[in-house]
Amino acid sequence: MKNIITLFSLILIITSCDIVEGPYEINTENVTPTDTNTYVKKILIEDFTGHTCQNCPSAARELEAIHSLYGDRIIGMALHVSKSFARPYPISQAPKYQYDFRTKWGKEWDDLFGISEMGLPAGMINRIGYPSEHRLGKDEWLARVITELEKETDFGINISANEGVITVNTEILNNINGDYNLVVCIIESNIINWQKDGSEDVENYEHNHALRALLSNENLSTSSNYTISDEIEKIINYDLASLEQFNIDYSENIAELGNGDAGGWDSSNMSVIAYIYDNTNKEILQVEEAHLLNK
């Protein structure tokens, strides 16, 4: 018996550690180029963040790194949430952190999925794992992305956007039935504003994929049966100025310690994100992104 245990311990000691020598980075190109002829499953990374959250930029960088590796199959969205991490600073601290990136829908999703209450940064990958394993730290994103990339999709989404009108065309790729919703929202990138990064206050930080507005969140169709090659068209008319005013009013009147500084939108940096999710488990099954001005 003694020998068995000693042997076991020895084997354990000898085999139980890998020491990796540098260089640690492996040269990689975009590992899965998108096949433009057919629909592939795309992945939405929802990054819950805040401009005074010191570790949040590292999550944003992780999102960018995943995006640059997997290209168009990764779609990012940054949701600025919570009083502690995303509220604007009082005017006495100007010019630092005066902008209010928060939105009504960011708050609703944050409450529904219970993300910021357990600290930021954190996010969801296609909302997989709801209700108990959907909230992921940034170091957990990659593994979930890799699993999701293996999956097939039953939906193809096409977005065409022109000023004031967005058309989302969903093509059914298999005979399926289920309870699905289609969500259409607008995000903005290249917003230059303050961000806490570690112990630094970065004045010219580039905020990307920031959620601006939710345009629609409705059943994909009235039926629960879908037949292969069916196409479902959704047309949305919108007025950007009134959406912007909505956020300003939200910041001024509803958001905790908001100040109404939520304007300055630039449509040339905006995109439409459309995604389909399963109402029973919230899982996002397909997502697509297109420039708001059809660039």
Add this chain to the structure above:
Amino acid sequence: MLKKITYTLILSLLTLNSFSQNNSSEIHGNFDLNMQSYQEDELIGAEAADEIILNNAYLNINYTKGDFVAGLRYESYLNALLDFDDNYKGNGIPFRYASYTIDGLEVTVGNYYEQVGSGLIFRSYENKGLGADNAMDGIRLKYSPLKGIYLKTFIGKSRTYFTYAEGIIRGADAEVNLNEALNLESKTKIIIGQGLVSRFQADINPKFKLPQNVAAYSTRLNIINGGWNYSGEYAVKLNDPVGSLTSEGNNYAKGNALMSSLTYSKRGFGIVAEMHRVDHMEFRSERAQEKQYIINYIPTLTKQHTYTLLALYPSATQTEGEFGTQIDVFYKIKKGSLLGGKYGTKLIFNFSRINALNVGSSFLNDNRKHTPMFISIKGEELYYKDINLEVYKKINKKIRATGVIAKQSYNKDVLEGKTPGTYGIVESTIAIADISYKIKKGYTVRIELQELLADGGEGSWSMGLAEYTISPHWFFAVQDMYNWGNHEISKQLHYVNINFGYLKGANRIEIGYGKKRAGIFCVGGVCKEVPSSNGFSLAISSSF
């Protein structure tokens, strides 16, 4: 799968019980229930719960028959109390095990808690107050081949909420008591120990080379001679990058931790001098840097206060890097002397100080390498400092009194994970008086008066507590915390709590009503943030 094993276990328990006439077998258990109602209170920031009432409950059952033990724990979170992680949800039997010992070999299958040394490289434990439970699920063997030699080895997965983390944890530990092993009859006792823990997790990262097997090892030494006792442990964790896709996100540096403590004690006097240094030493059941995966434990190097205002700003061990020293002195002034009086006076002095490592913890990637100086105190960022003196005196047969004075410095930004520069260091001066008076046999009144003076944080606080105990069955307590020094006048609030309890035999019931402030709750340097709340509470505990 889990269910199947549980049913099999219950079945085997029942079967065993029916054969137990000849051999004494016992079943023991204990039950805990904590229920709380949550009403909104905008002033203190307390939120109402949609469910109105939240409830946590546990039942442990252990069956023993000779050298065989089996047991399980049923846990119920319907829904979990607000200061608990949302991921504790629903009911289940997440803990079940069976174990037997034969010819010096102990075999455990199923769930178990285990620790290597003082926990620097591995500690699986549960603390219901903290909502922490990283129980292992797997196999553990313990064996003592010779007198004075203790071996253990284990393999398993570590619990996170109602599931298990991805990594497979393997561990082994050997402890040798030299005096027992070599039959030495020396006055000096020496115990040495060596532990090793390794985690396997597949490398799926397409951009960075990751170690799939990450090892941590530790060596410990304990020397006892008369009133002297030295204990030390040194631990190393090998490269353990989190597996990010960014270069800056992956730290390939080794981590290490050193703790050292020297004690001298004789009748009426004791002194403990301790230091520890921790550098990049968080060890987890998965690569991801999330608190639910932590599987090691670095004991805090500060005094664990029990009085509310002394523990208002507690220290949490920074496993990524800190250097600390602590000294405790215990002295009893003799009976009959001028200061000692009729019963003697006890004095307990404590000093601790924790600061950051020089230019942060160790770091290594393709572009940057940093190893902090081994010891650096001057000029480093202060995390925590506490200097306190406690005096305990029995005045006469009816009156006992405890007084404490303390000065604390608390780096709120670091210790609460806030944005640097938001709050800075909270300096506080604290005084406590605790007097208990025995009215007659079985009837005791205890009064606590506490005062905390501070500019930073939430400003100054006063607290009063009156407790009336009719032993052995009843107790009543009223407590008020008053934040009179808050810089925001609207937050100069009273937090009143009323509690009463009834104890009879193995059962205990406590009912309370009151408001709790948002704050930090710590056990042994492991801390969690607690939201403010307002409502009724019911706690029942029972054992058989």
